[in-house]
Amino acid sequence: MGDLYVDATAPPGGNGSKRHPYNIIGKAVTAAPARTTIHVAEGQYREDLKTVFVKPGVWLKGSTVLCLGDRGLPTGETHQAAIVKPPTAGIPKGEAIFRIQAENVAITGLVIDGKADVVEQQGSLVIVDGAQGRVDGFRIKGNVLVNAGTAVLARLAAGTIRRNYIGLLSIGVHVFGLSSKSRKRVLFENNRVEKNFVVGALFNGAVGSRRAPTFEAREGRLRVTVRGNYFVGNGGKPSDYPSNNPSTGLHFLLNDNTQSDPLQGARIDALVRENTFIDNVWYGVVVGQRIEPDKRLIGYSFEGTFERNRYRGNGLRAAAFCFRHIVVSHGAGSQHFRYGRGSTIAIHATGDPLARMDFDYDHPAVDCDPHDYMDPPGHEDAGPPLLNTLTLNDKLVPTHITLGPPRIG
Numbered sequence: 001m002g003d004l005y006v007d008a009t010a011p012p013g014g015n016g017s018k019r020h021p022y023n024i025i026g027k028a029v030t031a032a033p034a035r036t037t038i039h040v041a042e043g044q045y046r047e048d049l050k051t052v053f054v055k056p057g058v059w060l061k062g063s064t065v066l067c068l069g070d071r072g073l074p075t076g077e078t079h080q081a082a083i084v085k086p087p088t089a090g091i092p093k094g095e096a097i098f099r100i101q102a103e104n105v106a107i108t109g110l111v112i113d114g115k116a117d118v119v120e121q122q123g124s125l126v127i128v129d130g131a132q133g134r135v136d137g138f139r140i141k142g143n144v145l146v147n148a149g150t151a152v153l154a155r156l157a158a159g160t161i162r163r164n165y166i167g168l169l170s171i172g173v174h175v176f177g178l179s180s181k182s183r184k185r186v187l188f189e190n191n192r193v194e195k196n197f198v199v200g201a202l203f204n205g206a207v208g209s210r211r212a213p214t215f216e217a218r219e220g221r222l223r224v225t226v227r228g229n230y231f232v233g234n235g236g237k238p239s240d241y242p243s244n245n246p247s248t249g250l251h252f253l254l255n256d257n258t259q260s261d262p263l264q265g266a267r268i269d270a271l272v273r274e275n276t277f278i279d280n281v282w283y284g285v286v287v288g289q290r291i292e293p294d295k296r297l298i299g300y301s302f303e304g305t306f307e308r309n310r311y312r313g314n315g316l317r318a319a320a321f322c323f324r325h326i327v328v329s330h331g332a333g334s335q336h337f338r339y340g341r342g343s344t345i346a347i348h349a350t351g352d353p354l355a356r357m358d359f360d361y362d363h364p365a366v367d368c369d370p371h372d373y374m375d376p377p378g379h380e381d382a383g384p385p386l387l388n389t390l391t392l393n394d395k396l397v398p399t400h401i402t403l404g405p406p407r408i409g
Contacts, residue, residue, distance in 0.1 A: 001036065006021050006024070006045075007041040007043065009023070026048060026051040032055055034055045038059065042064040042081060043083070045083065047087070048087055049095045051097065051099065052101055053098070053102050053105045055102055056105070057105070059106040059108070060105075060106065062081060062108060062142075064109075065080050066142065066144060069192075073164075073190065073191070074163070075165060076165045078144070081109075082109070084097060085112075086114065090114065090116040091116065091124065096125060097114070098125070098126045099126075100128040101132055102133075103136055107126060108140075111146075112125045112143060112146075112151075114169075119169055120170050120197065120198075124149060124150040124152070125152065128153070135157045136158040138158075139162070140159075140161045141163055141164070142163045143165070145165065145166050149170045150173065150174050151164070151169055151173055153176075154173075154186070155176030155177070157178075158184030159186060160186075160187045161186070161188050162189045163191065166191055166192065167192070167193070168196070170198050171199050173188065175204065176204045176206055186203070186224045189226075191230070192232075194232050198235070200249040200250060201231070201250050203253070205267055221269075223268075224269070224271075227272075227273045227274055227275065231277045232280070234281065248281075250277070251288075252268050254268060254301070267301045268303075269304075270303070273307040274309065275310070276312075277314055282314070285318065285319040286320045286322065288320070300343045301346075304346070307351045308352060310353070318357050321345050343389075344389045344391075345391075346390075346391045347390075
């Protein structure tokens with residue numbers, strides 16, 4: 001493995017050696033052969049949006065120490081760090097400061113700041129895109145990731161996101177599915193996920209995204225472990241926030257054709273262990289799906305094991321499990337409702353407080369339709385039974401309501 005060096009204070013024209021380092025990270029990434037460590041010194045780096053990792057085994061490594069707080073996680077402060085920003089305020093949607101298109105790429109020990117005051121329509125700090133080839137083995141570790149639309153947007157990629165500070169974004173992390181036959185897993189571990197406007201971390205069973213280039217539609221499957229993270233204060237105020245996305249810490253979204261190009265069946269298998277969910281605006285955890293009017297999803301599924309998590313002070317409930325996730329208005333207040341059919345959510349929580357707590361399975365905070373969801377009469381989607389099933393610890397939960405959510409436990 002070789003080494004290259006970057007120092008913001010170096011004069012232009014360096015060759016990447018320790019004595020004559022580059023002064024721009026993008027130059028080092030472009031020049032790096034496979035299996036190279038790029039050491040980035042403390043300083044301010046204004047990078048363009050064309051830094052693409054195309055060689056496998058490249059490791060972009062901050063050479064100075066981040067400020068660490070509780071649990072050894074970065075605090076969001078910028079003392080003694082390489083601070084990377086775009087050349088102008090904000091990142092256009094669909095763009096990123098760093099784009100990974102090779103296997104075994106690592107980004108560690110940096111402060112990456114999107115410089116956006118309004119983050120909802122901004123792009124990403126890092127995009128990991130497996131649409132053009134294999135990008136497995138990515139590692140995003142020990143960084144401060146702030147002020148953009150998304151910190152890490154990844155699809156069709158197995159890898160690790162660990163020990164980062166992820167805050168002040170629209171969606172902290174957004175991971176899309178792998179192929180339906182994949183046995184690979186995404187590990188999201190020991191991150192502090194704080195004060196993101198929409199969702200702290202979003203795991204999507206679909207494989208497409210309108211924030212990245214499109215490719216052929218296919219069934220998606222995502223295997224994910226979410227362990228030891230601290231989700232605190234995620235979500236906007238309900239009065240300021242659109243009702244088609246819950247303000248939540250952790251969200252498993254089986255498919256979403258408002259963001260995903262394919263409308264295919266999807267499956268998520270998740271292990272959620274030893275996380276803390278505190279003071280998220282609506283929910284600690286949500287499992288659901290979101291689709292546009294006149295579309296239907298068929299045969300999506302979620303199987304999740306919840307163990308030893310902590311839930312405290314979340315605005316509505318600890319968790320919500322939703323078969324019908326969106327109400328869409330069309331002029332004059334007319335509304336359309338769409339559902340998955342033949343779909344399942346299975347929750348295993350014998351070792352988790354969730355098994356003893358109330359949970360909300362149909363998101364009444366945004367639910368203005370009181371019909372029985374097994375066969376809703378009187379509106380656009382009336383017809384054959386939906387044949388959806390929800391189980392908690394192998395016990396069937398009725399997937400309909402009359403006056404309000406059930407009490408479980």
